[in-house]
Amino acid sequence: MRLLSSRRRHPAAKALLLVAGLFMMGALYSVIAPPAQVSADTGNSQQIAEGKALFAVGCASCHGLNGEGQVNGTIQGPPLAGVGAAAVDFQVGSGRMPMAKPGPQAPVKPNLYSEEEVAALAAYVASLGPGPAIPEPAAYDTSGLTDEELARGGELFRTNCSACHNFEGAGGALPNGKYAPPLIGLDNKRVYEAMLTGPQQMPVFDDEVLRPEDKRAIIGYLESLHERPTDGGLALGGLGPVSEGLWAWIIGLGSLIFFAMWIAAKGVKAK
C-alpha cells in the first residue's frame, strides 16, 4: 500500500485513475448489458414497423400490401402468413427475393439489404402468422460430430436430398427451367433454413420429421464431403454420367479421330 499512497500525487496519477475507472465501467457494462445482436424479434414492435415499411417498398408488389399474396394476374406471389422468419432470412438473405422478374425460379443474386433490414423484414413476416424461426447458430454448428453421426447424415442425405441435389450436392435440373441449386460452399445456416422452410419447389423437412440432430448430421456430412480432396483427379463437377460422357465423347473420341485422320492423311508430296 505504501507504494501506491506515496505516489498519489504523481503527475500521471489522475490520468491513470481515469483510465482504470473507464476500464472498470466498460467491463461492468459488457457483463450487465445484453450483447448487441441483430435478430428478428416478433415482440419488438419497432422492428416490425420498420419491416412493414421495407415490405411495402420491396415485396408488396407481388406478395400484397399485407403479405396476403397475389395468385391471379401477371405478377404473382404466394401468401406469406406462416412462412416464418426463417423463410425470409433464407430468401432475402441469399438474394433470391425480391425477384427481379417473374420466372420459373428465383435465382441467387447479391443481397442489397443490410442485416438489420433482413431481420426487420423477417420480424414483420413472422408477425403475420406463426412459422419457423431463424435457427440458432448451435443448430447448424457441425463441430464435434462423430464419424457415426456423419455416416448417418450421409444416409439421410442420400435418402432425402440426393434425388434432386445430386449425390455430391452438385445440384441438378428439374422440369421447365427449374433446378435444384448446388450445395457446395453454402453457408450452413442457409442449408438448415432451406430444409426447414422448403423454398420454391423444394419440399419442407420440418424439425419433427427430420429432427434438428438429423439436419445437423446432414450439414456435417455435406461439409465433410466437400472438404475431401479429389484424390481421383478431375471430378468433372461430380455430375456423373453427363459430364463424364461429354468428356469421353468430345475429348476422348475427338483425339482418337484426330489420330485416325493423321494416320490416313497424305503427307507432303515432292511436287
Place this chain on the structure above:
Amino acid sequence: MSEDTAHGKPGSEVATVDEERYPVPDPGLEPHLPRLTDVDERAADRATRQVATFFGLVPVLAIGFAVVYFAVPGDSYLDFGPLRANTRNLLLGLTFGLALLFLGVGAVHWARKLMDDHEMIDYRHGAASSDDDKNYMLTELDKVVDESKITRRKIIGRTLLAALATILLPMLVGLADLGPWPTKKKRAETIERTIWAPGVRVVNDVTFLPIKPESIEIGQLINSEPANLQELEGSEYQIEKAKAAVIVVRMDPNDITIPPTREGWNIGGILCYSKICTHVGCPISLWEQQTHHLLCPCHQSTFDLADAGKVVFGPANRPLPQLPIALDSEGYIVAQRDFLVPPGPSFFERDSRYDTTVTM
C-alpha cells in the same frame, strides 16, 4: 462392261462413259506422286531420326516406370490448384501412357514417311466360293462320313445325338436358380404384395420415427417405410424395402382432386404413394411442392400427386399406386391395408386394367 474399264486402270486417261449406269465419267485413279522423303535424302534422314527418337524414348520411359514403381512412396500427393493427385499413380500413368503413345506414333510415322510407297488395287468379287471349292468340300465331307463308319454302325450316331441332347439338361436345370416359376399363386405372395398391412405404422426412412399428421406441414415430403421393415434382415430386408418404400406428402386440400373411389384414403390432404416408379422401378422423390409433380430421374416420367398419381409425362404407363392411410389410437399415421394394386414396374402378367378404378 469389263472389270478393267469399270474401275479404270492406274494412270489411264478418262475411262469409257456408259451414260445409263455411270452418268459421271470415271476420272480414273489419281496419278501417283512421290513423297518428299522419296526424293530428298535429307528429309528421309530427318524422318529416320524422328522415328528413332520416338522409339528411343520408349525404353527410357519404361525404365522410368520401374524406377517410379519402387522409388516413389505411395502416400505422397501433388497439388494442382483444386486438384490433388497421388504422385506415384500420376507418374506411373504418365511414363507408361507416353511409352505406349510414342511406340504407336513412331510406328505410324515410319510407315507414312519411310516405308515403301506404292499403290495396289484389289478388285471386288462375289462372296460365294467357286464351284470347284464347293465340290471339293462336299467330296471331303462324304469321305469323312464314310470313314467314320457312322452310316454302317447307326447306333453310334443315335446315342451321340441322345448324348448331345441330354447334355443341355443340366444347363436348363441350372436356370431354375434364376427364381421361382411365376405362377399366379407365387406372384400373389411375392411381387404382388408388400409388407404393408392394416395398422402398420408409416415411419421415417433411416430414423424409423413414427409420424403424426400435425407434424407435417403443407409442402412437406417424407421418405417413409413400413415400421415392420425393421424386423427384417439381409436380403429379405432389401427385397421388402424395394417394394414397400413410400412417400408421404401434404398438400393444400383445395388443390387435390380425390377420385370417388379413393375417398377416405387420405388424412386431410396427407397422401401416401408408392416411391417406386411404375416404369422400370427407380425410387422417386423429386417432388415439386408447388406443382405437386413427382419426377423420376431415370426417364423423366412425371406423376401428379394431386390427381391420384396420374402420369402427366414420360414413358410410365400406370399411375403411382396409392396407399390408403388412417390414424391409430395414439394418433400416428398407419396403413389401412396393403396396396390395392402391385407397386413397382410392369411385368408380363401384370393386369393394369383396374389400376384407376380399384376400390377397397
